[in-house]
Amino acid sequence: MSRPDVSPSQPLIGGDAAPDGIPASSARHGLAAEANAPSREADALAQRGANRSEFGRAWRRFKRYRPALAGLVFLVVLVTVALLADVVAPYDPLVPEPRLRGDAPSREHLLGNDSIGRDILSRLLYGARIALVVGLGASAIAVVIGVAIGAAAGYFGGLVDQVLSRVIDTLMAFPTLALLVTLAAVLEPSLRNVVIAIGATTWSSYARVVRADVLSLRQRDFVSAARAAGASDTRIIARHILPNVVGPVIVLITLGIGGIIILESALSFLGIGLDPSEPSWGGMLNDGRAYIRRYPHIAIVPGVLIALTVLAFNLLGDGLRDALDPRQRS
Amino acid sequence: MLRYVAGRLLQGVAVIFLVSFATFGIMQLAPGSPIDLLIGEGGRVNQAQIDAIERKWGLDQPWHRQYLTWLGNVAQGDFGRSVLRTGTPVSDMLLEAAPITLRLNGLALLLSTAIAVPVGILAATRRYSLFDYASMLLATLGVALPGFWVALMAILLFSQELGWVPPYGTQGWRAYLLPVGVLAFQETAILARLTRGATSEVLSQDYVNTARAKGLTDRAVLGRHIVRNALLPIVTVLGYRLAFILSGTIVVETIFAWGGLGGLFIDSVLNLDYQVVQAIVLLLATVVVVGNLLTDLAYAVIDPRIRLK
Numbered sequence: 001m002s003r004p005d006v007s008p009s010q011p012l013i014g015g016d017a018a019p020d021g022i023p024a025s026s027a028r029h030g031l032a033a034e035a036n037a038p039s040r041e042a043d044a045l046a047q048r049g050a051n052r053s054e055f056g057r058a059w060r061r062f063k064r065y066r067p068a069l070a071g072l073v074f075l076v077v078l079v080t081v082a083l084l085a086d087v088v089a090p091y092d093p094l095v096p097e098p099r100l101r102g103d104a105p106s107r108e109h110l111l112g113n114d115s116i117g118r119d120i121l122s123r124l125l126y127g128a129r130i131a132l133v134v135g136l137g138a139s140a141i142a143v144v145i146g147v148a149i150g151a152a153a154g155y156f157g158g159l160v161d162q163v164l165s166r167v168i169d170t171l172m173a174f175p176t177l178a179l180l181v182t183l184a185a186v187l188e189p190s191l192r193n194v195v196i197a198i199g200a201t202t203w204s205s206y207a208r209v210v211r212a213d214v215l216s217l218r219q220r221d222f223v224s225a226a227r228a229a230g231a232s233d234t235r236i237i238a239r240h241i242l243p244n245v246v247g248p249v250i251v252l253i254t255l256g257i258g259g260i261i262i263l264e265s266a267l268s269f270l271g272i273g274l275d276p277s278e279p280s281w282g283g284m285l286n287d288g289r290a291y292i293r294r295y296p297h298i299a300i301v302p303g304v305l306i307a308l309t310v311l312a313f314n315l316l317g318d319g320l321r322d323a324l325d326p327r328q329r330s
Numbered sequence: 331m332l333r334y335v336a337g338r339l340l341q342g343v344a345v346i347f348l349v350s351f352a353t354f355g356i357m358q359l360a361p362g363s364p365i366d367l368l369i370g371e372g373g374r375v376n377q378a379q380i381d382a383i384e385r386k387w388g389l390d391q392p393w394h395r396q397y398l399t400w401l402g403n404v405a406q407g408d409f410g411r412s413v414l415r416t417g418t419p420v421s422d423m424l425l426e427a428a429p430i431t432l433r434l435n436g437l438a439l440l441l442s443t444a445i446a447v448p449v450g451i452l453a454a455t456r457r458y459s460l461f462d463y464a465s466m467l468l469a470t471l472g473v474a475l476p477g478f479w480v481a482l483m484a485i486l487l488f489s490q491e492l493g494w495v496p497p498y499g500t501q502g503w504r505a506y507l508l509p510v511g512v513l514a515f516q517e518t519a520i521l522a523r524l525t526r527g528a529t530s531e532v533l534s535q536d537y538v539n540t541a542r543a544k545g546l547t548d549r550a551v552l553g554r555h556i557v558r559n560a561l562l563p564i565v566t567v568l569g570y571r572l573a574f575i576l577s578g579t580i581v582v583e584t585i586f587a588w589g590g591l592g593g594l595f596i597d598s599v600l601n602l603d604y605q606v607v608q609a610i611v612l613l614l615a616t617v618v619v620v621g622n623l624l625t626d627l628a629y630a631v632i633d634p635r636i637r638l639k
Contacts, residue, residue: 170345173569173618177577178595182353182607185599186360262476266581269478270596282476289482289585296486303479311474 058323068319071312078309082128091119093126093279102295114284114298115291123279124305130280131309134195134264135257141199142256143249146206151237151245153207154214161211168211171204180263184272194273198263206252213245247324254317258310265306281306331630338626342619349615350608351397357604358393400608410605414598420609423594428613430500431583431590435575437506438513446518447564450525451557454533465522472519477578481512481585498587509586513578517571524567529560558632565629569622576614 062068081088091109097117105112111120153164171179180201187193217223218241226240265282267273269289274280276287281302288299384390388399403410409420453462488508489497495504532538533556541551576592583592591610598606 166341166345167348169622170348173573173622174349175573175576175580175614175618177580178611178614179353181580181596181599182356182611185602186356258474265476266478270581270584272596272600285476285479285482289478292482292486293490296490299479299482299486303476303482306479307471307475310476311470314470314474 062319062323065319065322067315068322071315071319074308074312075316078128078312079132081125082132085125085129089119089122089125091122093118093123094277102291102298104295104297111301112295112297114287115295120284120298120301123284124281124302126279127281127284127302127305128309130191130274130278131261131264131306133191134198135261135313137195138198138202138260138264139253139257141196142203142260143206143253145199146203147210147242147245147249149203150207150210151214151242154211155218155233155237155241157215164207165211168204168207171201172208176201176263177266180267181270181272184267189273189275191274191278194264194267198260198267202256202260202263205256206249209248209252210245213248214241217241217244251317251321251324254313254320258313258317261306261310261313265302335623335627338623342623345619346612346615350401350612353608353611354393354397354400357602357607360602400605404609404612409609412598412603412606414601414603414606420605423606424591424609424613427589427591427594430588431579431592434506434509434513434583434588434590435579437510438517438575438578439571441510442514442517442521445514446521447525449518450522450527451529451552451560453522454526454529454560455552455556457530462526466526469519469522472516473523475516477512477516478581478585480515481508481582484508484512485585498585500588505586509582509588513575513582516578517575520574521564521567521571525560525564528563529556532556532559535559562629562633565625565632568628569618569625572621573618576617 095118097113097119100109100113100117102115103109103113103117109119109121111124114120114123149164149168153161153168180197183197183201184194187197214237223236223240226236231239261281264273265280265285268276268278268280268282269286271286274283276283284302285299285306288295288302292299381390388396391399400410407421409424412418412420412423449465453465456462485497485508488494495507496502499505538551538555541555546554579590580592580595582588583590584596587593591613594606595610597603598610
């Protein structure tokens with residue numbers, strides 16, 4: 001089995017393009033459909049059995065790729081820490097201690113203090129919450145928009161497809177950060193608005209993949225059968241087509257979260273993201289940048305943590321692609 | 331072919347309109363106005379004076395009217411004036427900033443291509459070798475590291491500790507090393523992975539076996555059959571790389587205080603200097619559209635299968 005080399009890679013600061021080297025039109029052939037779609041309406045018991053063995057096979061394929069397991073373990077730890085931040089953080093992440101400004105790591109403050117004396121370790125731990133909330137929240141918005149637009153374009157074709165495809169291509173080819181910065185600058189700087197702004201600018205990869213998949217799925221016999229049976233367009237899309245794109249979309253989400261986390265930190269780093277008091281990893285880097293000469297320790301650890309988190313999501317995504325995306329199966 | 335190019339050009343123009351219209355709309359959502367910033371807090375200006383300023387800049391018109399006026403001016407080569415830098419023509423600002431960005435991004439694109447393509451091909455042809463593992467490990471890391479953090483660490487090491495390069499600015503060739511290096515870094519990682527993938531795919535094709543079977547040397551197989559085919563997907567992504575590297579330039583120019591388009595863009599967005607933002611976005615959109623068009627044409631030139639269709 002070949003390793004996935006041509007991956008939708010993580011951009012410098014996020015979601016621009018997924019240069020997977022395959023022209024959009026021929027990108028996929030909806031092989032996900034092979035998995036279980038035709039048996040969708042089949043005997044419930046038999047289907048459950050099929051699904052279980054499908055899941056079992058996917059899990060076996062996933063386990064074979066060690067780095068993905070490592071990524072999964074790291075993320076489980078990160079999620080736990082984020083959930084338990086109140087318990088595990090040694091100090092309040094928001095309260096400054098003026099007398100400890102820029103203090104180097106010590107026994108009391110393991111990673112030192114930032115430029116106004118807040119405990120860096122505690123801020124990092126709470127920062128995991130922000131990173132995960134932004135990553136998951138923005139992905140959710142991007143998935144909803146992208147799947148809806150991609151499905152509409154692929155299913156209805158014709159003029160609808162032409163117009164929507166143009167919009168998708170434009171968004172893919174345009175520097176995401178430029179758009180995001182503009183949007184973030186006009187919105188109030190809050191967690192909710194950052195999530196919305198990122199979600200609204202990163203949906204194009206979902207739309208592209210879903211469109212290509214739907215384009216080939218709608219030709220399939222089971223769709224014709226559903227149509228002959230009198231199902232409406234909405235029903236056909238929701239019940240017969242979309243279940244078949246779940247696999248590729250899950251893979252894309254995992255590979256995309258890293259890019260989104262980098263986008264959020266880039267925004268906060270530029271000072272247009274979250275309020276500077278919020279313990280966002282990017283915001284901490286901004287603080288570190290301002291004091292890079294005097295207190296270089298401030299800038300180091302947040303960057304390492306961002307990189308590890310992004311790496312973990314990317315490795316997990318690679319593993320999931322092997323497991324869930326039948327194109328990679330040998 | 332001509333028909334195809336004409337069609338693509340038309341689509342490109344539509345895309346540019348779409349982008350400029352969207353930006354104009356977004357900027358209308360902004361809570362404040364540039365006049366507030368211009369006056370400052372507690373400025374002693376009465377309503378009549380504000381109205382006069384608004385009339386002068388056309389800010390009293392409904393926004394669709396403003397958009398049309400702006401479009402008409404742009405068509406005549408007038409990009410308006412910066413409200414913030416009272417009255418400097420935006421086109422002057424662009425002409426000053428664009429060459430800086432062009433140099434930075436051009437060098438970074440060249441550098442990353444020059445490194446990534448050979449590394450990717452070598453890694454694919456020596457699959458599972460130490461070189462393959464090492465370069466792909468580096469590439470995987472490179473993709474995950476946030477560019478602005480790499481920039482900070484580079485400043486810390488090469489400027490602060492070693493004193494080899496200035497931490498910011500554009501003076502002298504040494505000042506180019508860090509910004510170009512940082513901008514090319516991630517680009518190289520992505521492109522190397524892509525090249526390796528494309529090359530491995532070609533390696534498993536029947537025509538490669540055929541070429542070997544008929545007794546061609548490894549070098550001939552590589553040059554004539556593998557590289558030429560592997561280059562196709564690499565050329566296709568050039569358009570995306572452009573978008574990607576332009577995103578990167580915003581951050582890199584801000585960190586290294588380069589007065590290019592990226593730095594100017596952030597300044598203008600933060601100060602709600604609409605005319606400047608609009609003009610830069612329009613310029614970016616044009617660059618992206620032209621870049622993608624050239625990519626498609628290059629693709630047709632390289633691949634006879636597309637040309638002959």
